[in-house]
Amino acid sequence: MTAQPAIAPLAAADDATVSLWRDAWTRLSRNKLAVASLAVIAILALVAIFGPWLTPYDFLSQDLEARNLSPNWAHPFGTDELGRDVFSRVIYGTRTAFVVAIVVTGIAATLGVVLGAVAGYFGGLIDRFVMWCTDTTMSVPQLLLVVVINASLKPPLVNFMEAQYELTRNPFFRNSIIVDFVLVFGSMALILWPPYARLIRAQVLSIRNRPYVTAARALGLSTPIIISRYVIPNSIGPLIVAISAGLGNAMVLESAFSFLGVGVNPPIPSWGNMISDGLQVWRNHAHLLAAPAIVLGLATVAFSFLGDGLNDALNPKGSK
Template identity: 35%
Template sequence: MSVSAPGRLGVETASLVGPVVTLDGIAGRPVSNTRRALRRFFQQRLAVIGLIICGFLAAVALFAPLIAPTSIEAANLMSANQFPSATYPFGTDAIGRDVLTRVIYGTRTSLVVGISAVAIACAIGIPLGLAAGLRGGWVDFAVMRAVEVMVAFPGILFAMFLVSVTGGGVRNIIVAIGVTTWVTLCRLTRSQLLTLREQEFVQAARSLGVPEARIAARHMLPNALAPLIVAVTLGIPTAIFAEAGLSFLGIGINEPTPSLGKMVADSAQYIRVYWYLGVFPTLAIALAMLGFTFVGDGLRDALDPRQN
């Protein structure tokens, strides 16, 4: 039991069962760590703005067929290179395709690539980090040597190599980005477990004869989730930017699937006259990156143990 401030009684447990709770407020109602983290998150203005942006983009991606003015393949040469107007809010491109429709579907593509690539990175990096942190010895040595090999090459170059070998397309882009971004999650998971392995509650569980697998699943991994959640959230804008960069270089997603990066690349030769062709896709990329970055920063501040 610890007294944190006059009139406020804090009871924290490091027992092997049950979550940490505190008696908060005059009413003395128990407040969980999750509730306190959520409260700190929603007290941050930028985090709330980022959450609204992410929700808006998710709605756009989910309901793209309903809100898009036309289909992604619709083209009208008679309406080519139309500036933004009431009929075409974002204008049209050189073959008469509606830019708003392509931005909507391009946003959908970016979110699918970003979230799926991070999921692949989690599926590779977190288990390897767990194995290295728990087993140690030759397992840790092998995993860390693989990490060093990956770190020795810029991730974007490795992704470019994979895409050039396997070809473009949404699926290949997702795999290429996922297998080049797992290193951060692996190193973070390993470092968290190495720290937690020396904590008193882990040593107590080990002295009681609790199996190592149970200690890892019940006590170590839950305590390592906070930084992993932040890393995953911040990894989504990184993956979105990587997809945009690959598509900008012409080795990303192929037509007719819209890609924001490809739209920016195609607009380069017309940018002095038809400025809108590159401005709106660029704004969509920036909005997605800002939204997830704000949410990630907010989660980091809310889940930071130093804030407790």
């Protein structure tokens, strides 16, 4: 049977319709700054992944004949006071930065999303407890917290590892670098999760009461369908934006902690401890400071512009 329309059907103005994601991608690709940022991040990521094949020298190999060299053909970024190739060390520093940023942001975002969603969805006492945790964490100065965790947990952990090595002779326990990374990851994730939790909680709270969720309930749709097709897709945009900005933030934090000596410790190259070393001799050998600092700056600026670009691309209402 054919339907009898109430009035003549309104013709769609144009048929070419794109999905919101593709639409967002189009908008993002029109944003020159965001595209440039994406390119910078992609190059840095490739450098991080293929670092071992790109470095002309071992990042640890010292050449005492060639100390504090200015940039030249053999050493594009020069050498440091131990005669190590700065270019190779910056490349390894990129690895460190990316590993720390991705793992830390991954842990923090997962923790935050789960706790935030639980708090937002169930409300009541659970909500209050989670929010109390975020408030408490955010009210303690970040650096102080990390310093306290490192100072109090590192010696016992190192001792524990040594004792285990004595007992088992398992070479795994001889490597104290693991302690470094675990502590850096753990403490940074601990200070970085609350913003994600707050964001997701706010999203869930507002979306749960959106008329379209009520409309979906009125249609008799089940809770899992409502959560998976209505709540999550509508809260994912801000999360992507937050994660993009968070990656840059995590890199800066890692460098800051390494700079202060509570992060990744030498001899593992990190931009932060390279900047710290370079700062002491910058009057005579400015390249030692400039190389890691410029790369760090480039990376964080790129992440922050990408975050901005994503924000505009994923919120068509704001840009229209």
